[in-house]
Amino acid sequence: MKRFDCLKLLASMINAKTIVVANVGPISREWNALRPSDANLLQVNLGLCAAVGLGISVSLPQRQVVILDGDGNLLLNLASLADMANQDLKNTVHIVLDNEAYEGGGGLRSATGGKADLSVIARGAGVPQTCVVTTLEEFATEARQSLNQSGHRFIVAKVAKGSVANLPTITLDGKEAKYRFARYIESTEGVEILRPRYTHI
């Protein structure tokens, strides 16, 4: 199963207002090509994708949040799974595109290419609904169900290494991404985030 095909399916199902947090590297580049949007927060560094997603999910319980994680990203801070589970999230779909490798870091295998099973770890951490999918049909079924229900669902999609050719470069750095995402949240949620002169106190 190719990661790009999974993401293409997901992009066809996803609501325009769904917030997507994605792992730095090929996942962000592919997702940006398929669903460019200010509702995306891309290129979140190793170990932090789930944590940043958790902060958003808790703060905006009325919004659907999809986390596009990598196996290496999640493995660095596995305790994120326990911290997420203990928040009883109702609005979160956490998808790990598990290629069993540090693809962006040269391709050596990750722990999931050995004996580790992230779905079992997530279940043990208290995540209520977990699954592993290995075909596009299974992915489509699980993704559709997850997007159409409230709760906290965790999907491990076993994908092959490798990306697609000629993906557009992501031209935003973290600072511009921050401003665009924050302005998007301000406009869609009616909240004030960026306030250069914070003097009400």
Add this chain to the structure above:
Amino acid sequence: MEAAAVEAVIHGLKRAGVDFISLLPDSDFSALQHQVANDRHFTYVPVSSEAIGVGVCAGAYLSGKRPALLVPTSGLLVAAWPLTSICMAWSLPLLLLIPYRGDIGDAFWLMGPYKDTTEPLLKVLNAPYTVISKQENISQAIIDAQASTISWQRPVAVLLTGETIK
């Protein structure tokens, strides 16, 4: 931490507009942490690693919350990488409250290394800080630090030492 110091911190956080707290349980802040956990003013997200806490606070800030991270002295070292890879790289604010173990007058030998690392680390992370040793200065320091972190879009720390963490 004495009850008056706990109250001063809570008062400062509320006056500063903080409405979201992430923390990892720590003996020096335990009385404060219990109070924060049970105060419905704050969205409360306990974490199992300070690194996760930095990420959680980043997500909360970008969603319209005003977060603060209560960091054990040693936990600042754990948080150093996400403070770099998220806060520094994305230019994100974060109010850090840190009990300053290992400061001069702290008689426990195990805390000694934190005198060597805490302030230099904050400087390297481009995170301005203030060291507070008197209870009467706690609230205003938190209010000022919050104003600064939001305005400057980088982390700002309040280090609590002396009588404030006794």
